[in-house]
Amino acid sequence: MGYDPKNPMEGRITDLGPHKYDTMMPPVIIENKGKWLYHEILEPGVLVHVSESGAECYTVRVGSPRLISIEHIREMCDIADAHCEGFLRFTTRNNAEFMTDSKEKCDALIADLKGRGNKFPIGGTGACVTNIVHTQGWVHCHTPATDASGPVKAVMDDLFEYFGSMKLPAQVRIALACCLNMCGAVHASDIALLGVHRKPPMIDNDRITGVCEIPLAISACPLGAVKPAKAINSQGEEVKSVKVNAERCMFCGNCYTMCPAMPLADPDGDGMAILVGGKVANSRSAPKFSKLVVPFLPNTPPRWPETVEVVHRIVHVYAKDARKYERIGEWAERIGWEKFFEKCEIPFTDKSVDDYRLAYDTWRTTAAFKYTSHTDAYTK
């Protein structure tokens, strides 16, 4: 018996919640939960956790494009069944982890994973570029300013050597959000790729009365740039609509979220911004926001070479210049952001100077700064 459309409420079950976590954990995890003494990364992507009972849990971490098929997940299940007593887990950065309770089983697991082409790259641990957390982009979202899976694939291809090694000064967390809604919450990442719009919304006067609650669209604008207005639709009829003060628009897209008759996406208007220097962990220094260093790069599918190149440059300059343990933001603060722009050869523009609310917090209010190429006009 299954769903009966004639009696949709008959036998309906609601509010079950997820399965309890301890019904789906491997035995070595169940037995040693809360008893772990220490861990060690044996090689990139391979960890051992040692329990006070002497038990060991070997974990192999593999990358994933996050957008994965049921066939791919079934293959993961096959691997878990063959080596891991039928269990696996996913990390908060979209990697998958396979766990075993012995070195021998772990070696067999690694051999199996390596025999499956490039589907399950091993890595993502320690001082590496781990998997990029990202959003949906053009594959599923209605408000994106760029794609997500494509640029992520292109950037990870370029930085692949850093996924499977641990030679950076610290971990580099990259994230991509395909519009300013930031479903991916990229605002505290070492490197954040952010889809941005640059054209104000259009007004579809044929549809606005049908699909929009105009007061909602008006109140959605943080800058009061959307005002009620009468307009003429394509039939020559007067309709209740809105007008947008383009001068005040900051291209956030919040109006479109509330009103589908105000589309703002555009092939030339949209593209990618790059923000750097954020972190979440409290270690050494407080969590930091990512800062806007590249205001715009064009959308250049299929492989976004401009974006890939800038990320490549930042990671490589950082890799050479930063001290052990220093995250990108800590490094940039130590050398000074003026040096960051110079060393990374990123042109500094007025777009990196905040002129939104609380902007003053980011302006320099000291006479202490470093001379760089930016001050040549004054000093040379």
Next chain:
Amino acid sequence: MAKHDTPMLDELEKGPWPSFVTDLKRQAETHPDCWDILGQLELSYRDKITHWKHGGIVGVFGYGGGIVGRYSDVPKQFPGVEHFHTVRIAQPSGMYYSSKNLRGLMDLWDKYGSGMTNMHGSTGDMILLGTRTENLEPLFWDLTHDLKQDLGGSGSNLRTPSCCLGESRCEWACYDAQDLCHHLTMHYQDEIHRPAFPYKFKFKFSACANDCVAAIARSDFAVIGTWKDDIQMDQAAVKEYIAGNYPSNAGAHKDGDWGAFDIKKEVIDLCPTECMWMEGDELKIDNSECNRCMHCINVMPRALRPGKEKGATICIGAKAPILDGAQFATMIIPFIKISKESEYEEVIDVIEKIWDWWMEVGKNRERVGETMQRIGLPTFLSVMEVEPIPQHVKEPRSNPYVFWKEEEIPGGWERDVVEFRKKHAA
């Protein structure tokens, strides 16, 4: 046989990172609708713009969350993705799965959906990507009856809570993040499935200050593990690190050319509070100066461990930039015991104090962090019945415009200007 030519996407089959395009093509062999996903995405790559449109009204009856509607704006070209709704499935705490459960979910999605998923979405749910409106109720029926599990949250709901893996496989966990997360997820099923608030509300649970779920950056209610006694220290293990017998940072820097481990440079000098020093070959910590940032513990996991009296710090009000700028969560409760025995009553009390206030005072589409910012931290602290302490601020305010209350001033605010003028000519 490919249904559409995808020359641009084919470029994304090259390179060492696993390719979602290759995967989609593999899935298309049994799920031909995947050709239309590829076809429409190729069109977006050509046009440099999305071809999905606003969701409209879809969901399962009685739930205000868990399904996000999505339609193609070119359905004639790509009928397989005409409807392409998202189904959010609540993930188990810590994201451990049995292959049996995953296979069950995949069979369900084989039957009703496109064959594509996200493992996982940003909030933490398992995302099933792309199904038709008429499949939603049957899918929900099978999900609840056969797999005994449920949808996650969306809209103005409590979003599906998420946590790090906590004690299950981490020696740094200061509380059982999985259990707290699961308990509250079950306790608040109504708030997860039906709208309850002015806007979304997110719980995230990190069992230490390394904060692997980014709770402090993106949750309205962040519970971050900590301790209140001394860092546990094993001097014999300290010596092993100094001798180079244990790898620093648990081996995280193994491939770098960083030279021998230098405890002064890598631990003592990087301590933000400068509360560590060596006495002979013994490491000393002035724990009263420690701010529990985790750096030294991260670097020497076999020598240093969090203290024994564990609990959590509660930080409130983080959000992404939309609209007035990003906010990190503000530290409100320095230490709270996370007690399974009391069924987390202490934590629930804090949550419901926030909700009662925010539901009343919060504006529509205002996250609690924005309400706190608008109303002010002093008021929020008094609502929370928390005494203000220096730990609530990075530094004291530098502007002098204090909102004094009348009852704080001797004689109150009522004065007689006529009496005043008798002594002070105008």
Next chain:
Amino acid sequence: MAMSIEEVEAAMIAKATKAPKPQLYIKDFYKCDPDRKPREIKNIANKLVSKGTLMFWSSGSTTMYALPSRIKDEEGDEGIN
């Protein structure tokens, strides 16, 4: 005199019928019984949804309430081009 649940429900339905816009935020219902806590109002509104009297309307990020008869199902099952 405290309002009964039935009275609050009737006030909510009246509000959803007469409001200038069909979609209402949960806060719009608070005034239907100022003596009740917001969470009680929320429970009553959600009960009305489970009876089919009201429905949820979602923008994806925000969920609102509406009378089913006042909502045009723009996307419909046919889809539009």
